[in-house]
Amino acid sequence: MRTITSCFLRKLLSPKQSFRLQGLSLRHISTTVREHDQMLLIKEHPQQSAKAMQFPGIWLRDNCQCEQCFHRDSLSRKPNSWTNFDTKVKVQNVTVDESRQAVNIVWSDRHRSTFSLSWLKERDFSSEARERYMNEWYRPQSKHWGKADFDKILKKFDYWDVMRSDPVLMEWLEALMIHGVAMLKNSPLDIGVVKSLANRIGFIRKTTYGEEFSVRFRPDAKNYSYLSEPLPLHTDLPYYEYKPSVTFLHTLEQSRSKGGWNTIVDGFNIADQLRVHQPQHFKSLSEVRVNWCDIGEDADKAFHNMWRAPVINLDENGKYARINHSVPQRDSHFSIDVDKVTPWYEANAIFVRMAHEQEVTFKTEPGDVLSFNNLRMLHGRTGYDDSERNVRHIVGGFVDWDIVYSKMRVLKRAALAGRVENVAIHA
Ligand SMILES: [Zn+2]
Structure with missing residues (x-):
């Protein structure tokens, strides 16, 4: 009685998927902060020609993953992280930790954040990445029929x-x-x-x-x-x-x-x-x-x-x-x-x-x-x-x-x- 597994489910259920997720191969990462709008631009090499991923500074500060800001057990932002939230906060320094495939940021309020490359890639603001996330995790597109x-x-x-x-x-x-x-x-x-x-x-x-x-x-x-x-x-x-x-x-x-x-x-x-x-x-x-x-x-x-x-x-x-x-x-x-x-x-x-x-x-x-x-x-x-x-x-x-x-x-x-x-x- 089972019908053909849809493309997405087949992909999801294939053994290759878990293999692919187990580890990103080490990549060279370059970062730039665009001063006027505090946009963090991240590029992975060798994909030199690919467009840089863009992450607004204020969004990164809001989504800091440190213990003070993020509650790991409930997978949610700690409410007190907004008690004195400063919308004018600036990126003071960015460094790349290639061995951990992560980006470290020091903020103008002296707070420190670390974001893994895989975490950032899942939240890429490009329209293609957003659409993929919406289809896979929010709601799939309906197909209308006569x-x-x-x-x-x-x-x-x-x-x-x-x-x-x-x-x-x-x-x-x-x-x-x-x-x-x-x-x-x-x-x-x-x-x-x-x-x-x-x-x-x-x-x-x-x-x-x-x-x-x-x-x-x-x-x-x-x-x-x-x-x-x-x-x-x-x-x-x-x-x-x-x-x-x-x-x-x-x-x-x-x-x-x-x-x-x-x-x-x-x-x-x-x-x-x-x-x-x-x-x-x-x-x-x-x-x-x-x-x-x-x-x-x-x-x-x-x-x-x-x-x-x-x-x-x-x-x-x-x-x-x-x-x-x-x-x-x-x-x-x-x-x-x-x-x-x-x-x-x-x-x-x-x-x-x-x-x-x-x-x-x-x-x-x-x-x-x-x-x-x-x-x-x-x-x-x-x-x-x-x-x-x-x-x-x-x-x-x-x-x-x-x-x-x-x-x-x-x-x-x-x-x-x-x-x-x-x-x-x-x-
Ligand atoms: Zn934090």
Whole structure:
């Protein structure tokens, strides 16, 4: 069931990696301090032609690694290092210790710092080095996909491989980060699967609807998911400021009727299309804040959830942060200037039409766990006919991205230290 290991993971898990990290070969280092802006320029030879690495003096002083400034056990700066922090501090003297491959600095306040070349190189300010760090340690770049790509991008993993093997767990999480969707197969037909997966990563995210929620036909349903009618494309819980970010849907029983198909579409890809082909509608959907709302009661707890946010949420760099869409959970209160209302409806209708054109359909089998990025994917299901002996039963649950990214980084650090292994099952 295991799919091809991605390029980054393969590199990370290859035995060469730990060999490469064991020691930098000794290099000749030259340093210069640019007086006017206190920039330390470091060059390694024999790479004479390479550009010098640049490190601002104030940043070096702030990140001094000595015992007085840095707490090694917590890997963090000591708080009192800022009690009398002088932004005018200057580099007084720099020397190179080639045998230790380190740079020593004496500061104008007489403090002394030592930085190893490897530590500095990992923190190089060049745009290439920053991008590499962001991709490998912050968040990998997502790849957006359309209907025609679905079979290629959908990775499938065996549930027990994910539970037992750290490298497979990493591949699954990476697939979720990059393509926003992945499928687990052959899980037990057990109500605790979603919780076990969440515990394997970190912990489950509780919401208004509890930790795990059962999606099955309930004649007295108070939420649209609990009816057997078609459930059009939507994102879950758009009415939360901190929207649960990764959804797991575990199929315990599947309807044998013709319906009950899953539908899914990459919301970031729809936003890409809109951005290029209908920029005025893109502007409206990324700027106009919609009132998302859910009022009701679950497990005897009443709730009244509200959050105002656009359909397409952008970060400060214009990248997608989150997609919101849910017809039932869009409030009739629309707290925006009245002249923006009609254009917003036109834009939203086009977004929904484009999403339906790109939606893929498939029917999960008992034991499948469909996992996807709830900040990105729109999902739904076709209607189905249940009888007493023909019941569709899905158990859902959420894990937050913070927890997923954290686990991924922990696994990467362990892999770099040569400690990735098959592990005992987390129940
Ligand atoms: Zn220090």
